[in-house]
Amino acid sequence: MNSDNKRLIRQRKLARLRAGARPRLLEICSGAGGLSLGMKAAGFELSAHIELEAEAAESYAANFGHGRRSDDAWAKPRDMERCSASRLVNDLALSTAPEESFDVLAAGLPCQAFARIGRSKLRSVAGADDAFQKDPRASLYRCFLDFVHDTQPLAIVIENVPDILNFAGHNVPEEICETLEEAGYRTGYTILNAAYFGVPQVRERLFIIALADIMNQRPAFPGPTHFLDLPRGYEGSRRVALKHVDRNSGRFHEIVTPSDKLPPAISxxxxxxxxxxxxxxxxxxxxxxxxxxxxxxxxxxxxxxxxxxxxxxxxxxxxxxxxxxxxxxxxxxxxxxxxxxxxxxxxxxxxxxxxxxxxxxxxxxxxxxxxxxxxxxxxxxxxxxxxxxxxxxxxxxxxxxxxxxxxxxxxxxxxxxxxxxxxxxxxxxxxxxxxxxxxxxxxxxxxxxxxxAMNAAFRQIGNAVPPLLGLAVARALRKQLRRAASGAARIDGRRAA
Known part of the structure; x- marks a missing residue:
């Protein structure tokens, strides 16, 4: 798919949003649906998801399946390594091609998917055939890049643990951003703490946001709604995680400290x-x-x-x-x-x-x-x-x-x-x-x-993105998508004139 075709596809997606349609989400490694719950509350359409664990896939279907039967194709657990975007679209009997079916791609890939990926090797994942491509640790990331290529989303959301910033000495988010920029996106990443967004839990998570160049915006992250003076130990953990962050790259967004004028964190x-x-x-x-x-x-x-x-x-x-x-x-x-x-x-x-x-x-x-x-x-x-x-x-x-x-x-x-x-x-x-x-x-x-059973439920909860944190990220992203659609409308208006 050449750059002109990519641009046309993304323009059509912006035009669809401009006409009032909701952004369509595909989430990979969705778990039970914590992030999806926040995205839905912000107005996104949950079009499809991929989740390997059977109980988590069943939970997702039960909560978001709109009365579908448990054996419906939408509820089936799927392995992202064996389920391409084309196969997913066919399984769900969607009426559009993969590149036309989704506006936003979200992923909470295990950090092992990004293990020990150097800059030159990371770029080779999607290209030249070398020994690194045979490394099973790279397979999930390679699949993720395939989904980016095949679905051509306007926006990408990636969530992971902060340690991915210093994974065996590598700043993996920086490397991911480099790769996505080569695919036509503007990128940014930061650490968000769930307690700053109304979640009664001190939980640090790394978020990467990528926006298609056609949107002409730098990714934005939500501002805190609650104040918390972090417990002892978190600042030290942050320093270790941020050790390999290059502040000059323009991709890292400094971690925002909430004002003590905000409501206190939920106890x-x-x-x-x-x-x-x-x-x-x-x-x-x-x-x-x-x-x-x-x-x-x-x-x-x-x-x-x-x-x-x-x-x-x-x-x-x-x-x-x-x-x-x-x-x-x-x-x-x-x-x-x-x-x-x-x-x-x-x-x-x-x-x-x-x-x-x-x-x-x-x-x-x-x-x-x-x-x-x-x-x-x-x-x-x-x-x-x-x-x-x-x-x-x-x-x-x-x-x-x-x-x-x-x-x-x-x-x-x-x-x-x-x-x-x-x-x-x-x-x-x-x-x-x-x-x-x-x-x-x-x-x-x-x-x-x-x-x-009980153990499976605890595991799903612990694995999830807190829905209120997902909602904060989703609202910031929805605002940018609206702005991009509005900007496209003004451009079209000038052309029509």
Missing amino acids: VGRALHDLPLIGEHLTDPRTMRRRKMSDVLPYRAPKGGPSAYAKLMRGWPGFRTDNGTGGHLVRLTPRDFPIFAAMKPGADYPQARRLAEEMFLDALAEQGLSHYSSGSPAYEDLRGSMVPPYDPEKFPNKWWKLDPDKPSRTLTAHMGKDTYSHIHFDGRQARTISVREAARLQSFPDGFFFAG
């Missing part, structure tokens, strides 16, 4: 205070084991009513819930319930381990034993029933009790295996957070459905 307490109390595991664990993801529990009525954030999660357009919500499943480890109850907000694993040791010593005394009994069956059985086995020096951050007055720490996909990084702040409940509470902290509305 965990404000985010969760109207969700149901869960304490059955302390008295009748069988009740908890019988509970299903779909079981709805009523909202609480906190003093003063639900917070503005809670109201947003309950009233999100298309996902409204009135009296209650589901997803109230938690992991059950009876050994740790007393430790959870005794921990103070903000406490980590070393403090939890000390509490467990103190409780163990008290229990020894009550049973007429002492530390001299070490090695005996009674001693070892009691210790195993009360003290977690992890070395505090090796796992200092394995546990963390949330502080109700602050945003949460980052939720990760590892929550699919372990939720001890997010212990509920309410000691009376003595537990880690539930699936619904994790979704709240990620800014998923209460009516959002997660397919699969």
